[in-house]
Amino acid sequence: MAIQTNKRSKAAKTARSAGSKKTRKRSADRRTTLRVPGALDAEVSRVSEELGISGNEALVRLAARGAESARRERALREVIERRHAAVLGSASHDAVAPFPSASEMREAILVDRD
Amino acid sequence: MAVWDTSVASGLRPEGALFDLAHAAALAGEPIRLAAPTVAEISYGLGRRSDEERFENALRWFAEILRAGLVEVIPVTREAALLSGRLRVLHPAPPAAGRRRSDPRPKPERRVAWVADIQIAACAWLNGQAVCTADQGHFALLGEAIAELFPAHGRLEVLPAPPSGPGA
Numbered sequence: 250m251a252i253q254t255n256k257r258s259k260a261a262k263t264a265r266s267a268g269s270k271k272t273r274k275r276s277a278d279r280r281t282t283l284r285v286p287g288a289l290d291a292e293v294s295r296v297s298e299e300l301g302i303s304g305n306e307a308l309v310r311l312a313a314r315g316a317e318s319a320r321r322e323r324a325l326r327e328v329i330e331r332r333h334a335a336v337l338g339s340a341s342h343d344a345v346a347p348f349p350s351a352s353e354m355r356e357a358i359l360v361d362r363d
Numbered sequence: 364m365a366v367w368d369t370s371v372a373s374g375l376r377p378e379g380a381l382f383d384l385a386h387a388a389a390l391a392g393e394p395i396r397l398a399a400p401t402v403a404e405i406s407y408g409l410g411r412r413s414d415e416e417r418f419e420n421a422l423r424w425f426a427e428i429l430r431a432g433l434v435e436v437i438p439v440t441r442e443a444a445l446l447s448g449r450l451r452v453l454h455p456a457p458p459a460a461g462r463r464r465s466d467p468r469p470k471p472e473r474r475v476a477w478v479a480d481i482q483i484a485a486c487a488w489l490n491g492q493a494v495c496t497a498d499q500g501h502f503a504l505l506g507e508a509i510a511e512l513f514p515a516h517g518r519l520e521v522l523p524a525p526p527s528g529p530g531a
Contacts, residue, residue, distance in 0.1 A: 328516075329489065329490055329491050332488065332516050336442040336489065337442055
């Protein structure tokens with residue numbers, strides 16, 4: 250199913266045919282033609298029927314929900330990346346600062362073991 | 364969807380409301396998450412009594428739901444391991460406040476469970492998820508510790524156990 254989104258309103262068509270371009274209301278929304286896969290088209294039809302809206306409106310609503318979901322996922326991914334980076338840190342160790350002795354390190358690390 | 368800690372996930376049963384909740388979440392494409400230490404605690408808890416067929420069967424069922432992807436398991440990554448160590452430095456032992464007097468576990472086992480709680484909190488926070496728990500005190504304390512270590516990176520959200528879950 251191919252849906253032309255943002256179809257011209259009847260009034261706009263009339264205005265255009267009358268040549269009154271000044272009065273024609275232009276939408277800032279982008280116009281596009283989509284090829285809608287069968288599986289998605291079935292959902293578009295269902296939403297359209299359930300809500301009593303046009304196929305165009307149903308498609309836009311579903312796209313808006315998808316866009317919101319993608320935005321949330323992106324925001325979560327950013328939080329995850331920032332937290333991982335914060336824990337891992339970026340500072341390198343001081344090459345000249347002293348270390349504990351080998352036995353001190355073992356004792357400190359193996360504190361839970363018998 | 365939140366990370367269920369062991370206090371909640373231990374209530375998963377084939378006929379239980381928690382299972383229905385997990386099933387619905389998985390169908391919605393947002394499966395419940397368990398941190399790997401919770402899987403270890405459940406596997407240990409059931410496995411140590413697997414000489415009884417009921418426990419052996421419960422463990423097999425649990426493995427099946429993991430295999431089926433009904434719940435998603437969050438691994439202990441290098442970051443989670445690093446964070447866990449730092450949290451344990453701040454809180455080496457579980458808080459005494461809120462401890463049940465009837466808790467029959469010996470001190471070493473309570474410590475192991477505390478380390479698991481620390482790892483669960485680290486896994487959840489690093490993955491931007493809330494922890495759903497019947498043990499609000501433990502995780503609130505760990506949330507404060509994370510905020511103390513990383514004040515600019517948001518808090519660990521702690522949610523109560525689902526209404527049908529343990530301790531709710």
